[in-house]
Amino acid sequence: MFAPYRRLFSAKGAVGFSSMGFLARLALSMSGVGTVVMIASLRDSYALAGAVTGASLAATLLTIPLLGRLVDRYGQARVAVPAAIWSTVMSGALLVCLSLDAPTWTLFATNILSATAPNVGGMARARWAEIHDNDPDSMHVANSFEQVLDEVCFILGPILAVALATGVSPEAGRLAALVLTLVGTVLFAVQRGTEPPVHPADPSGRKAPLRNRGLQVMMLVFLFTGSIFGSLEMVTVAFTDSIGHKPVAGTVLALQAIGSAVAGMLFGMVTLRGTGVSRFLKGVVAMAVLMLPLTLVGGLWSLVPLMFIAGMATSPTMITGMGLVQELIPRSQINEGMTLAVTSLLGGISLGGMVAGWTVERYGADSGYVLPATAAALAVLVAVAGSAWLRREVAANAPAGDEPTAGDETPAGDKAPSAPERVALGQEA
Numbered sequence: 001m002f003a004p005y006r007r008l009f010s011a012k013g014a015v016g017f018s019s020m021g022f023l024a025r026l027a028l029s030m031s032g033v034g035t036v037v038m039i040a041s042l043r044d045s046y047a048l049a050g051a052v053t054g055a056s057l058a059a060t061l062l063t064i065p066l067l068g069r070l071v072d073r074y075g076q077a078r079v080a081v082p083a084a085i086w087s088t089v090m091s092g093a094l095l096v097c098l099s100l101d102a103p104t105w106t107l108f109a110t111n112i113l114s115a116t117a118p119n120v121g122g123m124a125r126a127r128w129a130e131i132h133d134n135d136p137d138s139m140h141v142a143n144s145f146e147q148v149l150d151e152v153c154f155i156l157g158p159i160l161a162v163a164l165a166t167g168v169s170p171e172a173g174r175l176a177a178l179v180l181t182l183v184g185t186v187l188f189a190v191q192r193g194t195e196p197p198v199h200p201a202d203p204s205g206r207k208a209p210l211r212n213r214g215l216q217v218m219m220l221v222f223l224f225t226g227s228i229f230g231s232l233e234m235v236t237v238a239f240t241d242s243i244g245h246k247p248v249a250g251t252v253l254a255l256q257a258i259g260s261a262v263a264g265m266l267f268g269m270v271t272l273r274g275t276g277v278s279r280f281l282k283g284v285v286a287m288a289v290l291m292l293p294l295t296l297v298g299g300l301w302s303l304v305p306l307m308f309i310a311g312m313a314t315s316p317t318m319i320t321g322m323g324l325v326q327e328l329i330p331r332s333q334i335n336e337g338m339t340l341a342v343t344s345l346l347g348g349i350s351l352g353g354m355v356a357g358w359t360v361e362r363y364g365a366d367s368g369y370v371l372p373a374t375a376a377a378l379a380v381l382v383a384v385a386g387s388a389w390l391r392r393e394v395a396a397n398a399p400a401g402d403e404p405t406a407g408d409e410t411p412a413g414d415k416a417p418s419a420p421e422r423v424a425l426g427q428e429a
Contacts, residue, residue, distance in 0.1 A: 029157025226348020259311025
C-alpha cells in the first residue's frame with residue numbers, strides 16, 4: 001500500500017533533507033501564533049499583537065519571492081543560510097525589545113526585519129524535482145508527501161507554540177521558532193548531495209516567472225485558496241465562541257488539517273490519469289463542492305465532521321497545483337516560481353482573515369461559512385477561465401523534442417481547446 005512512498009525515499013539523501021527541512025517548516029507555523037501570544041501577554045493588547053504580526057506577513061510577501069530568485073541564481077545553501085541567520089538575529093532582537101519594554105515601533109521594526117526565513121518547503125520540492133528529473137509519477141508522490149508535511153506542521157506548530165507560551169513563558173513559543181528556523185535551515189542546507197545545481201539562465205531570454213500567464217492564473221487561484229484557509233480560521237474561532245465552545249476552536253481547526261493530511265497521503269498512492277491541467281481543474285472543482293456543506297453548519301456537532309470533509313478537499317488541489325507550477329516553470333526558475341505560489345497563498349490567508357473578520361462583525365458568526373464556499377467558487381471560475389493559458393504555458397515549457405501523445409498538453413502554437421471541447425473529444429481523464 002505504501003510502496004510509492006518507499007520508492008520515493010529509496011533515493012540517496014531523501015530522508016536527510018526532508019527530515020531536516022521539517023524542522024524549519026515547523027518553525028514557520030509556530031512563529032505567527034507565538035508572536036501573537038507573546039505580545040498579547042506582555043503588552044496586554046491583541047490589537048497590537050495582530051498589527052505586529054500582520055506587518056511581518058506583509059514584509060514576507062515581498063521577501064519570499066526575492067529569496068526564491070536569489071536561490072535560483074546562487075544556490076540554496078548560499079542564500080538560505082545567511083537569510084536564516086538574519087531572521088534569527090532580528091527575531092532575537094524582538095525578544096530583547098519586549099524584555100526591555102522598548103517603544104512599540106521597535107516591535108514592528110524587528111519583526112518586519114525578521115521576515116527573511118527561507119521557503120524551505122519550496123526548496124525541498126525543487127530537490128525532489130532534481131532527483132526525479134520531473135518524472136510525473138514520482139513527483140506526484142513527492143508533492144503529496146510535501147503537502148502532508150505542510151499539514152502536519154500546521155497542526156503541530158500552533159499547538160506547540162501556545163503550549164510553550166502558556167506553560168513555560170510568553171516568549172518560549174517564539175524563541176523555539178527562532179531556534180528551529182536556524183537549526184532546521186542549516187541542517188537542510190548542509191545536505192549538499194541533494195542540492196540542485198544552479199541552472200544557467202535560458203539563452204533564449206525566457207520571460208520572468210511573474211510574467212508567465214499560466215503562473216499568473218495559478219497565483220490568482222492560490223489567492224482564493226488561501227482565502228479559504230484564512231476565512232475558515234477566523235470564522236471557526238468566532239462561531240465556536242458564539243455557541244459557547246471557544247476553547248475547542250483549535251481542535252476543530254485541527255480536524256480540517258487532519259482531513260487534508262489524510263487525503264494527501266491517500267492521494268499520493270493514486271495512479272496519475274490525464275494531464276496536469278485536467279487534474280488541477282478536477283481538484284479545484286472538488287474543493288468547491290466539498291466546501292458547500294459548511295454553509296449548512298448549525299452547531300458544534302455538525303461543524304466537526306464538515307470541517308474534516310472540507311479539509312479532505314484541499315490537499316489534492318494543493319498537490320496538483322504545486323505539480324502544475326513545476327510544469328509551468330523551467331528548472332532554472334523553479335524556486336522563484338514556487339515562492340510566488342506560496343506568496344499568493346499567504347496573501348490569500350491574510351485577505352480571507354480580514355474579510356471574515358469584517359463579515360462576522362457585521363453579519364454574525366453563523367453567516368461566515370459562506371466565505372470559504374465563495375472563495376472556492378471563485379477559484380473554480382479563475383481556473384476554468386485560465387485553463388487555455390495553463391495549457392499553452394505547459395506546452396511552451398515542455399522540453400524540446402517531446403512528442404505529444406494522446407492526453408498530453410496542446411503543442412505550443414496550437415490553439416488550446418476549451419474544457420468543454422476537450423470533454424467532447426474524450427481527452428479529459
